[in-house]
Amino acid sequence: MKDLIGKAILDYQTNNAPEDIITETSLTEADSMSVAYLFRDYSEMPKIEQKALQMAKGKILDVGCGAGSHSLYLQQKGLDVTAIDISEHAVEACKLRGLQNVSVQDVMTLSEATQYDTILLLMNGTGLAGKLNRIAAFLQKLKALLTPGGQILIDSSDIIYMFDEDEDGGKWIPSNVDYYGELIFNVRYKGEQEDPFDWVYIDYNTLQNAAHANGLQCELLIEGEHYDYLARLTHLKL
Known part of the structure; x- marks a missing residue:
């Protein structure tokens, strides 16, 4: 990976x-995003993110922290927050912003010696799994990092609305995809092209089923304004 989003953040x-980040997916045409959006403060965040930050407690892990806006808010509140991201440039920017405990780290290789009371995965946290068939391993890893009474706060969207309807009112989904929420992302920044990467949006029912199959209880906390939602995952009580 060329770490173009990280370069934009830095x-x-x-x-x-800095210039706008250009994103294009296997489902959508090219769109531009101001990198300033990743530096928003609490008052500028969507209600889903605000709700997650309000609920964060104990020892907190912010997975895929990006520019660090969520972690900085929690740090300023005096909470114990650890932030990780696979982007070296983004982590450097976080340190420059004053984030104290941040490192370059892939959550899938994070040591399970330390467990967390709250694990945050915001801005479509399910996307980090890449594909639906990887969600079980992803959830098992998060579960292993969770204290017995801990919580995973994760958001995503149901993108079924993006598909055309047929005459019977059903959705027309191409036969060459395993799950309609799976996309291939392409990113451009300052004339450079990032290597394409997998990203998955998971509808709530599918996430709930996957959670239960992997020993986690799943609760819908809040729905956003555009088919998005925040879910809370906890250890399944036997």
């Missing part, structure tokens, strides 16, 4: 002529 933090 450019913005260091005033190095």
Whole structure:
């Protein structure tokens, strides 16, 4: 990976002529996003993110922290937060912003010696699994990092609305995809093209079924304004 999103984040933090990030998926045409959006404060965050931050407690792990806005808010509140991201540039920007406990780390290789009371996966946290057939391993890893009374706060969207309807009112989904929420993402920044990567949006019912299959209780906390939602996963009580 060329870490183009991380480069954009670091450019913005260091005033190095940041430009918009251009994203395109296997389902959508090219769209631009101002990198400033990743630096928003609490008042500018969607209600789903605000709700997750309100519920965060204990020892907190922020997975895929990006520019660090969520972790910085929690740190400023005096909470014990550890932030990780696979992007070296993003982590460098987080440190420059004053985030104290942040490192370059893939959650799938994170040591299970330390467990957390709250694990945050925001801005479509299910996307980090990449594909639906990887969600079981993903949830098992998160479960192993969770204290017995801990919680996983994760958001996603049901993107079925993006597909055309047929005459019977059903959705027309291409036969060459295993699950309609699976996309291939392409990112461009300052004329460079990122290597394509897998990303998955998971509807709530599918996430709930996957959670139960992997020993986790799943609760719908809040729905957003555009088919998005925040879920809370906890250890399944036997």
